[in-house]
Amino acid sequence: MAVTDLPILGMLRTKMQWHQARQKLIAENVANADMPGFRPRDLAGLTFDRATGEPVGGNPGLARTSESHIVPAGTEAPGADPRRFKGFEIRPSGNGVNLEEEMMKAGDNQSDYQLAASLYQKSLDALKIAVGKR
Structure with a gap:
């Protein structure tokens, strides 16, 4: 067994990969802040099984094997959790992105990744x- 195969290191690697994927979704939400009808997305929270240290609810590090496996922006995707919107959060154009909230999430995500x-x-x-290597 390699040193890097320890459960704690595997959990931390998985957590960092999850934060990278979440940052990508947050950036997509900000980039589409002016697109009519765009609904922001966020990843479902990452939890680990206490006994095995494996992520519960799917593997965030799945490899892309085909271009057709990527879901277009603004549609439902595995692992994405569309937020519930209050009526006042959606603009008349149908866009539900709140830039202040997205920036707060980006900052929290960055500090958790660090x-x-x-x-x-x-x-x-x-x-x-x-x-004894140090």
């Missing part, structure tokens, strides 16, 4: 110290 990356690095440093 936390996971820092924990990953510190875990690797601790392993290096344990095996």
